[in-house]
Amino acid sequence: MKKSGQDVVMAGVGMVPFTKPGTSGTYDLFGAIAASAALADAGLSYDEIEIAYAGYVYGDSTSGQKAVYRLGMTGIPVINVNNNCSTGSTALFLARQAVASGAADCVLAVGFEQMAAGAIGDIYSDRPSPFAEFEIKAKDLVGAIEIPPALRYFGGAGKSHMEKYGSTLRDFAEVRAKASRHGARNPMALFRSEITADDVLASPTLWPGVLTRLMACPPTCGGAAAVVCSASFARKRGLDTSIRIIAQSMRTDTPSTFDACDMMQLVGYEMTSAAGRQVYEEAGIGPQDVDVIELHDCFAQNELITYEGLGLCSEGGAPEFIANADNTYGGKFVTNPSGGLLSKGHPLGATGLAQSFELVQQLRGTAGARQVEGARTALQHNLGLGGACVVTLYQRN
Secondary structure, three states: OOOOOOOEEEEEEEEOOOEOOOOOOOHHHHHHHHHHHHHHHHOOOHHHOOEEEEEOOOOOOOHHHHHHOOOOOOOOOEEEEOEOEOHHHHHHHHHHHHHHHOOOOEEEEEEEEOOOOOOOOOOOOOOOOOOHHHHHHHHHHHOOOOOOHHHHHHHHHHHHHHHHHOOOHHHHHHHHHHHHHHHOOOOOOOOOOOOOHHHHHHOOEEEOOOEEHHHEOOEOEEEEEEEEEEHHHHHHHOOOOOEEEEEEEEEOOOOHHHHOOOHHHHOOHHHHHHHHHHHHHHHOOOHHHOOEEEOOOOEHHHHHHHHHHOOOOOOOOHHHHHHOOOOOOOOOOEEOOOOHHHHHOEOHHHHHHHHHHHHHHHHHOOOHHHOOOOOOEEEEEEEEOOOEEEEEEEEEO
16 A cells, blocks of 8 residues: 655765775765765755765764765754665665655765775674574574674575575576676776676685675775655755655564574565565555666675565576576666676665665666666665665656
8 A cells, every 4th residue: 555645756866986995985975975966966955955864884873974064064963874784775764754754855865884894793792793693593504604694694595595496506606797797887886897607606615505705795885875855845946856766665574584494584585575565565566567676686695585585586486587687688677787786895884875876877767888778667675684674666757
C-alpha cells in the first residue's frame, strides 16, 4: 500500500572519486566537497537546507558537523548516522522521511568515510561486539576458519548457495568480471581495468574453493551526497523535479537471521527480500519493471545471492541468470553499471549515497558510456550487517 505524504524529489547529487586509504584528503573534505557538488547540482545554497543527515562509520562524535560546517554554520539540525555499510542509504532514508512527512522541505544527506587499509574489524575491545552473536553462529556453520569476519560471513554465504543450488566459484568470478567491464566505463571508479573470470579465479585464494581476493571489494575513502526536496518546494524554486523516490523500505534482522542456520540468512538475505517486497508493493510494480539496479556487491558472492533476494530471478536461479548475461547490458537488468563496490570501492558511510548518485545519472540520461538506454525506473539496495538493509525505488517522470 502506498504511503501518504509529500512527493520527494532528488534535486541534486554529488560525489568525489573514491581513493585508496592514505592517498588523499580527510573525511571532512570528502563530505564537504560531495555536499557542495550536490547543492550545485540542485541549484541551491546551503542556507536553504533545513536538516542535514551525515553518515559515517569510522569517526568521532559530531564528525558530521565538522564536515558540513565547511559549508556554513546556519544553526540547522545536523544528525549523525551510523548503520554500518548501509549508513549512506540510512541517511537518505531519514532525509526522505523528513520531507515526506512534511517536517522539512529541503534536506541534505551526506556520507563520507576515511578508512584504514586492510580488513575491517572491531575498534573497541573493552565492550561487547555487536557481531558477537554473528561470530558464534558463523563458527557453528562454517568452522573457525582463520580469515577476517567479513570474509567468513560473505564467503560462507556463497558456500551455502553453492551447497544448496550448485553455483560454482566461476559464477562468482563472472560477477566480478562483469563489474570490471562496467567499472571501465566509469571515471569515478577506483579500478578501471577489465579483468576476466579466469583472472579472478587466478587471484590469491582467501578461502580455498570459496573465495579469491578479487571477489572482495577494497576499503576506500570518499564522500557522496544528495539533496532531497518536496515536489512543491522544487517547483517554487524552479528545480528539476524529474527524479522522485517512489518507494523506500528499511529492514533490520528478524530471528531467522540466526534461527535459519544458514549463512545466507546471517548476511541479510531475508532483510533484502523483505525490503524488496515492501518497495514493490508500495510502488505497485514488480522487479520486471525495473531498468537499472545498484546493489550491495561488497563481495561477488553477495551480488549473486542478492539477485535472488530482490526477485530478479528465482531462488537458485542466479547461475543461469549470470550465464544468460541477464545482469548486464543487453540482458533483463543492468546491475551495478557504476562497477559497484567491487570496482568503485566501498567507503562505508558514502556507499549508499554513491549508489544514489549513479542512479540519478542513469535516470537523467547523463551517465555517458555506461548509460542504460531508456532507463526510467531504478532500484537501489544497500546492506549493512548487524544489521540494516535499505531498498529504494526511483522513477523518472
